Amino acid sequence: MTSFSAWLADVSRSSTVGGAATELGLFLPAHWALLAVFSFLFGCCIGSFLNVCIYRIPLGQSVVRPRSHCMRCGSAIPWYHNIPVVSYFALRGKCASCGAPFSFRYAAVEAFTGMLFTAAFCTFPAVGAHPPFGLRPLLLPVAATGSWAQLQPLLAIPVEWVFLSGLVLGSLVDFDHLIIPDSVTIGGMVAGIALSALVPQMQTNVGFAVIPGVGLFPVLRHPACALGAVVSSLIGLCAGFALLQTIRVGGTWTMRRLGRIGRDDEAMGFGDVKLLGAIGAFLGWQAAVFSLVAGAFLGLFGAVPALLRRPKTVEGGEGDGVKGDGPRRIPFGPFLAMGAAIWLFWGHRLVCSWLLLVPPWRLRLPWL
Numbered sequence: 001m002t003s004f005s006a007w008l009a010d011v012s013r014s015s016t017v018g019g020a021a022t023e024l025g026l027f028l029p030a031h032w033a034l035l036a037v038f039s040f041l042f043g044c045c046i047g048s049f050l051n052v053c054i055y056r057i058p059l060g061q062s063v064v065r066p067r068s069h070c071m072r073c074g075s076a077i078p079w080y081h082n083i084p085v086v087s088y089f090a091l092r093g094k095c096a097s098c099g100a101p102f103s104f105r106y107a108a109v110e111a112f113t114g115m116l117f118t119a120a121f122c123t124f125p126a127v128g129a130h131p132p133f134g135l136r137p138l139l140l141p142v143a144a145t146g147s148w149a150q151l152q153p154l155l156a157i158p159v160e161w162v163f164l165s166g167l168v169l170g171s172l173v174d175f176d177h178l179i180i181p182d183s184v185t186i187g188g189m190v191a192g193i194a195l196s197a198l199v200p201q202m203q204t205n206v207g208f209a210v211i212p213g214v215g216l217f218p219v220l221r222h223p224a225c226a227l228g229a230v231v232s233s234l235i236g237l238c239a240g241f242a243l244l245q246t247i248r249v250g251g252t253w254t255m256r257r258l259g260r261i262g263r264d265d266e267a268m269g270f271g272d273v274k275l276l277g278a279i280g281a282f283l284g285w286q287a288a289v290f291s292l293v294a295g296a297f298l299g300l301f302g303a304v305p306a307l308l309r310r311p312k313t314v315e316g317g318e319g320d321g322v323k324g325d326g327p328r329r330i331p332f333g334p335f336l337a338m339g340a341a342i343w344l345f346w347g348h349r350l351v352c353s354w355l356l357l358v359p360p361w362r363l364r365l366p367w368l
């Protein structure tokens with residue numbers, strides 16, 4: 001058992017970035033708190049930009065110009081009335097010129113993006129601490145203690161910000177219009193492969209290690225080099241795409257046979273298939289499988305109220321964004337995105353606890 005405890009100590013030393021940061025004199029707890037606050041504010045600003053993208057991309061408009069303006073009176077919104085979250089409450093949710101109400105969703109998306117960015121930052125643990133809320137910590141190379149090379153995994157934080165922004169954008173466009181823009185799905189696949197090469201830690205999967213006297217033990221691992229990460233990313237892309245495409249084709253065939261949908265209708269949009277491919281490209285094949293299973297479960301909860309509200313015959317405009325006739329369509333993209341976010345933050349904990357038959361909140365592993 002000595003070897004096992006030595007191994008545990010070794011893993012816990014090498015599995016958090018805090019040690020390296022302290023040795024380099026970089027991050028004191030005060031710095032960490034300041035950076036966490038910065039992450040929130042930065043996330044709110046990106047959320048503000050995402051609001052523009054969510055509205056304009058499906059309409060084929062430029063996301064850069066014209067500047068933000070009121071939809072009713074057309075007056076430009078000056079920067080001091082466009083401060084994320086704050087302005088919404090300062091102006092009581094109304095246009096400063098004409099008093100037209102702004103949707104509360106704008107402020108909610110800004111604050112929510114800020115929270116996601118903070119959570120991604122918190123995967124970088126404070127010195128001598130594990131990440132809060134059971135978040136998965138960033139993994140480090142075992143060698144090169146106290147060198148700049150050991151801080152390279154910190155690049156995972158901006159990459160996670162890019163990924164989470166894509167999830168928010170894709171989800172809300174899907175929610176509004178039942179489509180997911182190609183810039184999110186195909187763009188996400190390309191970005192997932194490229195950014196994995198830059199930060200192999202994005203491709204973190206649950207693997208096994210043989211511990212003498214213990215047996216097989218789940219460990220987190222990621223590819224050691226850029227080439228390995230690109231291969232892992234491509235496998236994730238193909239896995240996500242193939243999995244959901246199979247379900248889509250099979251589901252469409254079955255639903256048509258049962259007469260639940262028309263001859264030319266699809267059971268599921270192709271955008272969902274591309275989205276799961278992008279999720280796999282960013283986070284690896286385990287993420288694609290997990291997002292699909294978690295998304296399906298979450299979708300059940302989401303679908304029940306939507307189906308109960310289903311109008312008997314839809315003849316013109318019961319409910320927003322619903323096509324003319326047939327059963328009410330439920331966007332699957334937001335549920336896949338939720339599954340992917342859960343994987344990013346807690347998926348490894350859930351899988352390890354499942355493998356070890358321990359409730360997730362009681363799981364004690366050095367890297368979780």
Ligand SMILES: [Zn+2]
Binds near residue numbers: 075
């Ligand atoms: Zn106005």
